[in-house]
Amino acid sequence: MKNYVWKYSWILLLAAVIPAAAQQKDNSSDSWTVIRAGSLIDGKSAAPRHDQVIVIHGNRIESVRDAAAAKIPAGAAVVDLSKATLLPGLIDSHTHIFLQGEDPAQGGYDANILNAPLALRAARATVSTRRALEQGFTTLRDVETEGAGYGDVGIKEAIEQGYIPGPRLFVATRAISTTGGYSLEGYAPELDMPKGAQIIDGPVEARKAAREQLDHGADWIKVYMTHRSWVGKNGELVSQPTLTLEELRAVVDETHGWGKKVACHVYGGIGLRRALDGGCDSIEHGLDLDDAAIAQMLKQGTWYVPTISVYYGDWAPADTPAGQRDRLRASLHEQSFKKALKGGVKIVFGTDMGGIPWTQPIAQEFPRMVDLGMQPMDAIQSATSRAAVMLDMEGKIGVVAPGAFADIIAVNGDPLRDIKVLENVQFVMKDGKVFKSEKP
Ligand SMILES: [Zn+2]
Numbered sequence: 001m002k003n004y005v006w007k008y009s010w011i012l013l014l015a016a017v018i019p020a021a022a023q024q025k026d027n028s029s030d031s032w033t034v035i036r037a038g039s040l041i042d043g044k045s046a047a048p049r050h051d052q053v054i055v056i057h058g059n060r061i062e063s064v065r066d067a068a069a070a071k072i073p074a075g076a077a078v079v080d081l082s083k084a085t086l087l088p089g090l091i092d093s094h095t096h097i098f099l100q101g102e103d104p105a106q107g108g109y110d111a112n113i114l115n116a117p118l119a120l121r122a123a124r125a126t127v128s129t130r131r132a133l134e135q136g137f138t139t140l141r142d143v144e145t146e147g148a149g150y151g152d153v154g155i156k157e158a159i160e161q162g163y164i165p166g167p168r169l170f171v172a173t174r175a176i177s178t179t180g181g182y183s184l185e186g187y188a189p190e191l192d193m194p195k196g197a198q199i200i201d202g203p204v205e206a207r208k209a210a211r212e213q214l215d216h217g218a219d220w221i222k223v224y225m226t227h228r229s230w231v232g233k234n235g236e237l238v239s240q241p242t243l244t245l246e247e248l249r250a251v252v253d254e255t256h257g258w259g260k261k262v263a264c265h266v267y268g269g270i271g272l273r274r275a276l277d278g279g280c281d282s283i284e285h286g287l288d289l290d291d292a293a294i295a296q297m298l299k300q301g302t303w304y305v306p307t308i309s310v311y312y313g314d315w316a317p318a319d320t321p322a323g324q325r326d327r328l329r330a331s332l333h334e335q336s337f338k339k340a341l342k343g344g345v346k347i348v349f350g351t352d353m354g355g356i357p358w359t360q361p362i363a364q365e366f367p368r369m370v371d372l373g374m375q376p377m378d379a380i381q382s383a384t385s386r387a388a389v390m391l392d393m394e395g396k397i398g399v400v401a402p403g404a405f406a407d408i409i410a411v412n413g414d415p416l417r418d419i420k421v422l423e424n425v426q427f428v429m430k431d432g433k434v435f436k437s438e439k440p
Contacts (some may be wrong), residue, residue, distance in 0.1 A: 014232030019150045021262065029058045031121035032076035035086070035408065037068065039113060040414070043088040043384035043399040046377065048416070054086070056406040059432040079434070081410045081427060087140025087380065089167075089402050089407030089430060091387035091421075092362055094263075094284055094305050094350025095153060097128040097140070097169075098148040110184050113147040115196055121148050125155050129166030134436050136409035136425035137246050137385065139387070139397055140349075141243055143222045143263055143284065146196045153217035165435060168407075170219040170391055172263065174198040176209050176251060177224035183243035197224060200357075203250035210254040219336040221255045223248060223280070225264045226271035231325050237288050237332055241271035248278030261390075263305070268293075268332070282390065284350070287311070287329050291369040294343045305350035305391045306337050308368040313356060337372050347374070349383035363422040366415075376416045406432040 003388040033056040042064070046222040053070035055062040056207055063070070072078070076313035098121055102108045107115065125148070132140055145152050159166035184193040198213070200206045210221050225248065226239035243251070248264075255262050256279075264280035268271050268288025275283060278295045282303035286293075289304075297304065311330045316322035340347060351365045369379045388398030411425035428436040 004396055024158065031407075031432070032057055033079065034070075034072050034076045035079045035429075037086040037406055039085040039315050039414070040400060041087045041377070041380060042087060042354045042401060043381060043388075048085070051082070051185075052086075054400060054408065056429075056432050059260065059406055061402055061404050061406050062232075062331045068123040077425075079437075084412060084426060085414055086400065086408055086410045087136075087415070088384045088398050088404070089428070090136050090363075090400055091139040091141075091349065091391070092132065092137050092351050092353065092383070093141040093282075093348045093390065094144055094352050095128075095140045095142050096144065096352070096354025097125040097142050098145040098151060099131075099354030100124055100128070101124060101313075101360075109146070109196070113196060118148060118151065122151055122155065126158070126164050126166075128354065128358045129155060129159065129164070129169070132167050132353070132362060133165055133428060133430065134425075135362050136411075136422070136428050137362055138269070138393070138407040138409070138428070138430045139170070139393075141170040141172075141220060141263075141391060143172045143220070143265075144197065145173065146186070146354075147194060148173060150216050156217075167430070168183060168397065171217065172220045173213045173216060173218040174209075174226060175222040175334040176200055176206065176213075176243070177227065178242045178247070180226045181224055181240075181258070188367055192272035197222075198289075200203045200243075202248065204245045206247040206408050207250040207254045210251045213217070214255065214260060219425060221251060221262045221432070222262060222284075223251055223262055223264050223275075223378075225266040225275040225280070226269070229267055229325060229329065230385075231321065231328055237268060237325070237328050239269050239271055239288070240265035241269070241274060243274065244280075245274045245278050248274055248280070252279045261392075269331075271355050276300065282348070285311075285352075286340070287333045291339070294339055294345060297340070297345050298343060301346070303348050304340050304345045305348045306333065306340070306369075307350045307365070308333060308337065309365050310352035310355045312368075320375040321430070334372055337369075341373055345384060346390070347378075347382050348387050349379070359424040363420075364424075366419045366422050370419045376419045379419060380415065380422075382389060406430075 035054040037052040081306040156169040177197040180198040228240040232238040261281035264275045264284045265273045265284045315326040384398035408429045413421040
């Protein structure tokens with residue numbers, strides 16, 4: 001009995017130290033909020049609707065109706081956004097919260113792994129996730145930690161437990177590549193250098209790496225199917241392939257068995273053919289898609305996350321081999337994007353933030369897509385309902401509709417006329433809780 005009392009008081013003590021943020025979650029579960037929307041782009045419908053009322057119960061959307069037909073629950077908090085355009089919380093399906101657009105002058109990518117304590121990297125990642133949320137990105141698919149191990153699983157838990165603000169995270173943990181297929185590189189061969197991805201050789205190691213990562217909390221598995229790239233002797237882009245077909249198939253088979261999907265970083269050539277033959281679920285970057293690749297993606301239902309913006313930063317000088325490669329990559333990428341768009345490939349919004357400093361606007365990718373011929377509504381859906389389908393979250397995120405999580409943002413102006421207004425998000429709600437509110 002004495003033992004029982006001691007245990008019980010210990011539980012009370014624990015309850016007393018739960019942080020305020022975690023307690024708030026419970027208090028709001030039965031609250032009602034009503035948002036008046038001047039214009040609503042719901043993430044799925046072909047056209048916006050005007051003068052809508054969104055009723056939110058706890059963290060879910062209860063109803064979306066014309067203002068004239070809406071019923072306001074007694075005691076509901078009312079948010080008047082009748083001069084703004086509302087959209088679902090945005091989804092960036094290709095980020096790296098553990099990268100900060102490392103400046104080569106300050107040691108670049110390598111210094112991040114060689115010099116930064118893991119706690120420093122975690123603190124920076126915490127800021128990255130807050131940056132994403134304040135820009136209206138309420139969900140990220142974060143495609144590997146670049147040497148920070150399973151840190152993304154920890155950040156995700158901290159967000160879910162209410163310790164830090166941040167988007168919903170779908171995390172890929174360590175990623176997989178092969179010997180000779182990832183940084184750090186260029187050091188004396190006698191040194192056993194750490195790598196930014198988990199290195200495997202052979203299908204047995206490949207499957208084991210996937211198992212380890214899935215076991216430790218990976219929501220997606222990320223595979224590097226090409227690594228170095230350069231301009232070939234006929235002026236073409238050559239990309240070094242990494243995993244063999246057998247290695248990739250082991251990863252895909254294992255991952256699909258767990259009900260999860262495989263995202264493949266790939267540029268073109270041999271690596272691209274292996275990526276598609278091996279059953280990658282999403283092609284990341286896909287700089288150099290030929291007609292055969294487009295046809296195979298359509299046949300297999302492969303997603304395409306192009307990440308255009310990141311290939312326009314930091315070009316090497318034009319008269320150097322690296323500079324020529326950088327320019328060739330951007331021009332091929334444009335052609336690939338246009339071909340995929342025309343062919344009807346499922347294009348999903350992704351930026352490679354982290355490769356781009358988090359101080360820059362995430363929404364800069366929207367005008368890139370629109371400039372290359374994508375309709376603004378299509379670009380918005382690539383970052384909302386279409387991304388939700390890829391993430392197996394259809395109807396739960398990426399849409400403002402009954403039953404969905406109350407992830408809602410607002411901007412001034414009409415993004416269908418000027419897509420750049422998405423760089424200026426005024427209001428952010430995630431899970432029914434207001435994170436940011438700058439009334440117009
Ligand atoms: Zn990336």
